[in-house]
Amino acid sequence: ERLCECGPDGQVTCQEGADCEPYEECRIENGVQACHPTGCGHCLANGGLHYVTLDGRVYDLHGSCSYVLASVCHPKPGDEEFSIVLEKNSAGDPQRVVVTVAGQVVGLARGPQVTVDGEVVTLPVATGHVSVTAEGRNIVLQTNKGMKVLFDGDAHILMSIPSSFRGRLCGLCGNFNGNWSDDFVLPSGAVAPNVEAFGTAWRAPGSSLGCGEGCGPQGCPVCLAEETQAYEKNDACGKIRDPHGPFAACHKVLSPLEYFRQCVYDMCAHKGDKAYLCRSLAAYTAACQAAGAAVKPWRTDSVCPLQCPAHSHYSICTRSCQGSCAALSGLTGCTTRCFEGCECDDHFLLSHGVCIPAQDCGCVHNGQYMPVNSSLMSSDCSERCFCSPNNGLTCHEAGCPSGHVCEIQAGVRECQAARGLCSISVGANLTTFDGAHNAISSPGVYELSSRCPGLQKNVPWYRVLADVQPCHNNDKIVSKVHIFFQDGLVTVIPSKGAWVNGLRVDLPATVLTSVSVRRMPDGSMLVHQKAGVTVWLGKDGLLDVMVGDDLAAMLCGACGNFDGDQTNDAYGSQGKTPIEKWRAQDFSPCSN
Structure with a gap:
């Protein structure tokens, strides 16, 4: 009801009637009392093919272009404007998720490899409006205003959008207005006649020449009931919906039906390829754990084994972000959830994807973790900092000579x-x-x-x-x-x-x-x-x-x-x- 601000001269000014916007409420969050979103909507993009919009519409889009998943098309003052783009290769497989927040461009790719404004960074990183962490097998991006993107580095993308953006979004995730029937809206405001036209309308700028929607002259895969029976059993995709299986505790939190449907479709379309079973089980695992639900172990030495690097072991519920050198150095931003993945052995900590003795951890500079023996150039190449095993972090003046410019090439900032x-x-x-x-x-x-x-x-x-x-x-x-x-x-x-x-x-x-x-x-x-x-x-x-x-x-x-x-x-x-x-x-x- 009343908003008070402390000015630069120490003067306090108050504004009466500072009511919260629709889909916001006044509460304390992270120690700050303000208007915060009442909740979040969730959008799913899985396998480069399967989608569930923020309003719950389920559809499949066969396409080899890059697509706008979600973007703020109707901004208002004070918004943290963002866009989420899925980049795909010519075969239609996901390659990278590009998230732009308030002009800052973050790329999430396999590896994991993360870039900020084109420069490769070491996780975790906190810069500008975003933080990016490695959580189990996943990369998790979070913004200051509560938008989250989870990418498993393969094909599963889960987006969480604050309710304060209701009715103001566009893209393959829909308009987030609570009505799934009008999610296929085009930039013109008209409703698309079919899913292919909807996909075409939301191609991202820079999509490769020759890309398109649909399955071409051969048509899209069609599976008969007798073909899918084997994949619906509990030793295959049925494991997802088995009331006594490893995901049973998640069913009340996140319905297994859509993940089950996607799993059966993918296995049938790829003639029973077990890689698609593993991909589907891993996707539902990540979604359940992101929602705070418990998942029991389902991987074995013969079923979807996960190879872990030296000095680590597999865990169905690891907090790898908290068990990292960066967390020990004071970098925060880890989620409160646990995710399946590789966990460092006792007395080892995670550093740049490998587990090392705690005493060998690196340095932190400007919100970014630096492994030992790595260097970091400032944004204008005027300073280079080096993380030494003996002297810690040391910085010295750099600068580009005449005729050279500070540029990023292949993800590395140098004088070119x-x-x-x-x-x-x-x-x-x-x-x-x-x-x-x-x-x-x-x-x-x-x-x-x-x-x-x-x-x-x-x-x-x-x-x-x-x-x-x-x-x-x-x-x-x-x-x-x-x-x-x-x-x-x-x-x-x-x-x-x-x-x-x-x-x-x-x-x-x-x-x-x-x-x-x-x-x-x-x-x-x-x-x-x-x-x-x-x-x-x-x-x-x-x-x-x-x-x-x-x-x-x-x-x-x-x-x-x-x-x-x-x-x-x-x-x-x-x-x-x-x-x-x-x-x-x-x-x-x-x-x-």
């Missing part, structure tokens, strides 16, 4: 030779991204590079202006650089410092959103935009503007369009020279 490099040398000689040469003949402020207006907005916007002035020996150099971002302006002057929105800042500093500014040991200045542009300005007036391949053919300015063709970097307009065309009009001292 810039493929998109535009430079200005002493004398104001300019080389474009595509290698064309030109010269700035007269002093002034010039538009070097920006994302062209009207183009797609999936890469950050920026605008780089160079102030070219004559030096003492009359050689023209870049005296300062103005860099505009979506939320502000950064100005850097070699050996003098940096200004953000007109205010001088102490360096190094993270400024604006995902922008860092740093003075290098030689006095040069480095401005780095995450997933965008990097600008290096030397104290002698040399300038490098560096961009990644994702900005190719999207750029405007004197540095060219970065399309691989240097011939179109030299065209001017209206009788002006190519460089004069790019004078910054908002910095021009005189009007034309």
Whole structure:
């Protein structure tokens, strides 16, 4: 009924009538009294084929594309916006789950291998709005606002969505409005005529060419009753629904019928292949344990055996996350559930997927666990930290040399030779991204590079202006650089410092959103935009503007369009020279 906030000056302000939104209630959770969701909805994607929506609609979709499972299509202020995408290979098998939360992209893949914004990380990890942990055989992602994704690294994906998102979602998991009959809604708002049309509508951007829905000319597998009888027995899929079997205690918590149906279908479609029986039993096990239900052992040396690495053993109910080096080091985020999987032997702890003596555990840096003898580069490559068995965590200054950009390749962040490099040398000689040469003949402020207006907005916007002035020996150099971002302006002057929105800042500093500014040991200045542009300005007036391949053919300015063709970097307009065309009009001292 009343919301009070403590301001930066210590003043407390209260707002009357701060009622909770629909499907929220006022209660204390994790020590915080606030409006919290009243519950959660659950969506299942299993085997790359079987789906149960948040409202309980059951369907099968044969498809080899990547699909949006759930996304916030109707956001409201204060939302933790997210999307969940299932990436599949050409055979239709799940390969990766990509979860985007508030702009942060987390990939969950087999291995397990987890990436955050393209960089491979060691589990557990807590960064931004998400934490990711290894729990038994599963990877579990949790967000600050309570959304959860469980992926077993094979084919079973279980999503838990807070009730505060009811009626505001879209994708293969449905709209979460409590009515299963309208779950097949298209982006247009119309209802899909069939499941294939529904799947086509929710293909994820970047789906492979030639992918599609349906089973092709041969048709989808059809199993007759006499064919399925053998798979329904208690020594096969019947084990799932057996009232006296290993899953009996789970039946009241999570109905076995859909998992049983999927198991029978998959075994029949694959001619009794026991791998699909094991996959189905493991999926129901994970779902039951995620719901807090007990499961009795069902694996044996001859039935779906699970091989465990050295110094570990199989357990039907292990808390592997709590029994890890990271947990010992103070990293939290583990779920309260136990899951089947491999458990370290006594006196051993889990570190990067292997069990090691407790005294050999590694380090923790910025919410991420580091095994011994591993290193970690900062997001702008300005610092590298190393975990040593003798000295623990040590960090030292790094930084990329001129002509190099801090990039992630094959999941590893390193200084890479810039493929998109535009430079200005002493004398104001300019080389474009595509290698064309030109010269700035007269002093002034010039538009070097920006994302062209009207183009797609999936890469950050920026605008780089160079102030070219004559030096003492009359050689023209870049005296300062103005860099505009979506939320502000950064100005850097070699050996003098940096200004953000007109205010001088102490360096190094993270400024604006995902922008860092740093003075290098030689006095040069480095401005780095995450997933965008990097600008290096030397104290002698040399300038490098560096961009990644994702900005190719999207750029405007004197540095060219970065399309691989240097011939179109030299065209001017209206009788002006190519460089004069790019004078910054908002910095021009005189009007034309």
